[in-house]
Structures are given as structure tokens and as C-alpha cells.
Amino acid sequence: MIIVALIWAVVVGLCCLLWLAVGIRRRQPGEPTVENGLIPYLGCALQFGANPLQFLHSRQKKYGHIFTCKIAGQYIHFLCDPFSYHSVIRQGRHLDWRKFHFATSVKAFGHDSFDPRHGHTTENLHQTFLKTLQGEALPSLIETMMAHLQDVMLRSDTLSPSKDQWEVDGIFAFCYKVMFESGYLTLFGKELGEDKCQARQAAQKALVLNALENFKEFDKIFPALVAGLPIHVFKSAYSARENLAKTMHAEKLSKRENVSDLISMRMILNDSLSTFNDVSKARTHVALLWASQANTLPATFWSLFYMIRYADKSLSPCS
């Protein structure tokens, strides 16, 4: 019995030594500080997944603005100084965004790969974005977004019986609700078009706000998904993502009016150039909903916050 235990101890010890020798990356000259974490393979994944913001703040305090952490088998560089982003973006030619995009999207949203080399589609996804979100396509997209913003903010009194009754909300909740609803309707159109019935409009608004709750639940764990943790670890975020996907099946989307060129084109290309099944197709639309909202919502909040906070120009952060 003692001999077996000793053999096990030696094997475990050897494995630990092997891990220390080959499984740990050491900082090379000119590289940022590296944190390997204590658990083989996972590295810092558990701490990062539990609270990404707190994790990044504590590492920033310890190592400075730039550092590297091992997370689920990958070494990820973090850059916490917003004034350095520009220098990184300028090196775009040397960074393979596509490789990261394709892999991350599959991990986070659960659809089949968009990388033509994987054989599920022959579509050039980037071209679709160029055609439907820039240049000639942009003015009509802006016009639709503006109309929805006006509608959501100014005509919300149609839902309240008394016009004297103000709806009161915090700036954060206000920005999230207004921008999400307007952006959602701009991309995915309206189920009931211009139906004037108040009850049906209220029901439609409730559906969009329900989508917002699902979006927020899913968005919360997005950094952990990018880091490589499987979505099944996060039960409520998984069902939130699937709830969003359920509303984006082709038969549901085809009933909506004024669907954007982007989503219409994606539906056609999903059907004609890919072998994605219905669930995978719906999940690609969730990916676009996320891409269109995840940066927009916080950016709107912070812009409005700073505008109100520094309304007096002499206090503006630039002066």
C-alpha cells in the first residue's frame, strides 16, 4: 500500500516538474509581465471568469497597464490604457483579426464556423458588412435609426394613458432601453409594422425589452466565453442566448417588416451559400445583435454621462 502511494507521489511530482519545465511561459525581453496562474491549463481562468473587471483592476494595479495572463490554455495580452489603443489599431496589418473573429464568434454564439476553410459556408462575411453598413447603405440606416430613436423617446406617451405622467429612470437604464429598442428595430424591423393598436404596440415593446434582459444576461459572461470557458458553465446566460435565438428563426424574421439590408442579406446568404442548420442560422443573427449593441450601449451611457457631468464647458475633461 505504502509503495503504491509512493509511486503515485513520484508520478504526480514528475508531472508537476514537467508542467513547471514546459507548461509555463516565462517573460521574454521586451514582453509584458506574464501570469501563469496556479492551475495547469486553466491558469487564471476561474478568477477571470468569476469577476473579469475585478480581475483586470487588480492585475493593472500589480503589473501596470500591459500584462499577459494564461486563460484556459491561451496567453492573452491585456492593454488597460485607453490612450494606447490607437497605437495597436494602427498595427492592424500585422494582426490577424479574422482568425480571432471566426473562432471567437463560434465559441460565444455557438453557430457553425464562418471561416470558408471549415467548409460550412463560402460567404465572405466581411464583404456583407462593407456592402450593408457603409457608404451608400449608411444614410438610409441612419435615417431609420433616427426615426426609431424619435419614436421610442417621443412617442412613448402613446403607451401611457396620461401625458402628464413622466416616466423616471436612471441614465444607465434610459440609455440601454432607448438605444437597444431603436437599434433592434433598425436591424430586425417590426413585427407589426405601423399597427396603431396600443395594446399590440405595448406587447411588441415588451418583447424587445425582454430581448434586452436576455442580451444583458448573456453579455455579462461574454469576456469569460472569449477567454475559452464553455457557455454550459453559465446556465442562465446560455438560456438567455437561446431565448434570443428562438426569436430569430427564419420563419419569425420573415414575418417582420422593414428588416435591414444587413439582416435580409444575411438570411439570403445563410440559405444560399451555407450548410448551417436553422438553429445555427438564428445564432448568427444573435451574433449581429450583440455586435451592434455591445459597444453602442455603454458608449451612449458614458457620452451622455460626460455631457451632463461637464455641461459647463470650463469643467470639460479636455480643458
Ligand code: HEM
Ligand atoms: C460605439 C459603438 C461601436 C464600437 C466602439 C464598435 C467597435 C467595433 C470594433 C472595435 C470592431 C472590431 C473591428 C475589427 O475587427 O476590425 C467592430 C466590429 C464590428 N462591428 Fe462594431 N462597434 C460599434 C457599433 C456597431 C454597430 C452599431 C454595429 C451595427 C451593426 C456594429 C457592427 C459591427 C460588425 C458587423 C463588426 C464586424 C466587422 C467585420 O468583421 O468585418 N458595430 N466594432
